[in-house]
Amino acid sequence: IFYMLIGFIRFHFCCGFQCAFAALKASRSSTDHTPSHWAEINGSHCGEHHQSPIDIVTSIVTTDPKLDNFTFVNFSSQHSIRTITFNGHSVQCDMEDNEVEVSGGGLSGQYSVKQFHFHWSKDGAGSEHLVDDHRYKMEMHIVTEKKDVPGGDVLSHKDGIAVLGFFINVSNRLYHNEMSEPWQMLTSYLENITAELNHNISLSDLIGHVDLSKFYRYMGSLTTPMCDEAVVWTLFQEPIQVHKDLLQKFPENTGLSFNYRPSQSLNGRKITASPATPLPEGE
Numbered sequence: 001i002f003y004m005l006i007g008f009i010r011f012h013f014c015c016g017f018q019c020a021f022a023a024l025k026a027s028r029s030s031t032d033h034t035p036s037h038w039a040e041i042n043g044s045h046c047g048e049h050h051q052s053p054i055d056i057v058t059s060i061v062t063t064d065p066k067l068d069n070f071t072f073v074n075f076s077s078q079h080s081i082r083t084i085t086f087n088g089h090s091v092q093c094d095m096e097d098n099e100v101e102v103s104g105g106g107l108s109g110q111y112s113v114k115q116f117h118f119h120w121s122k123d124g125a126g127s128e129h130l131v132d133d134h135r136y137k138m139e140m141h142i143v144t145e146k147k148d149v150p151g152g153d154v155l156s157h158k159d160g161i162a163v164l165g166f167f168i169n170v171s172n173r174l175y176h177n178e179m180s181e182p183w184q185m186l187t188s189y190l191e192n193i194t195a196e197l198n199h200n201i202s203l204s205d206l207i208g209h210v211d212l213s214k215f216y217r218y219m220g221s222l223t224t225p226m227c228d229e230a231v232v233w234t235l236f237q238e239p240i241q242v243h244k245d246l247l248q249k250f251p252e253n254t255g256l257s258f259n260y261r262p263s264q265s266l267n268g269r270k271i272t273a274s275p276a277t278p279l280p281e282g283e
């Protein structure tokens with residue numbers, strides 16, 4: 001039981017919802033819980049061919065004029081983040097229902113923000129996606145579900161879930177800049193992890209000065225069992241800058257040393273970028 005519990009805590013990384021239960025089920029039916037064995041879990045999609053995360057090789061990314069600007073609804077609301085918890089595989093913030101939404105950006109409809117969570121590594125870089133083989137310090141996933149899906153069965157649609165991914169870079173500034181204040185407030189909760197969020201923090205506060213018109217797009221999956229291929233991925237090109245002392249709190253205060261899934265094969269999928277995204281010349 002102890003071993004299984006450790007396996008559960010260490011190896012079930014989340015990119016969404018339902019995974020806690022899926023992981024619990026998996027831990028009862030198989031003995032090895034490392035990502036290379038996820039495909040063996042009953043009913044899992046982890047061995048299929050449109051999986052996430054991937055390495056974004058910019059020399060093969062093409063510009064898509066249909067990737068227009070996003071429309072963000074209530075991203076500046078400072079009362080929309082309800083709770084923060086450590087669920088064994090990530091630090092996750094749950095949002096108020098039906099309050100924060102996103103559309104545009106080439107998405108085929110309106111999406112409702114459910115939660116956001118983080119991927120990290122104690123001894124180095126812990127982002128899930130790579131850009132030209134570069135792994136960033138951390139990655140934040142804002143998980144949204146498509147509205148008006150019949151029966152709410154978003155996992156059965158290839159774009160039923162849209163994840164907005166943000167890379168996070170270490171800022172070594174001696175003084176916290178204006179941008180760090182919301183991150184200071186958010187990470188202060190990591191010391192006593194399960195809590196209602198009482199500070200006034202918005203998603204826009206955390207995103208800071210990232211240029212939201214520059215992003216990559218591809219079709220993929222949840223990055224944790226059952227790895228459903230139901231995700232339209234957005235990775236913003238510019239990273240969020242956060243002070244290293246604050247980022248260190250994720251592994252230190254949770255005791256979870258890393259929680260990213262290894263990079264998956266592209267298998268012929270296309271990666272596109274919005275017109276504002278800089279790409280290598282001559283391709």
Ligand SMILES: [Zn+2]
Pocket residue numbers: 014015016117118119141223
């Ligand atoms: Zn994730």
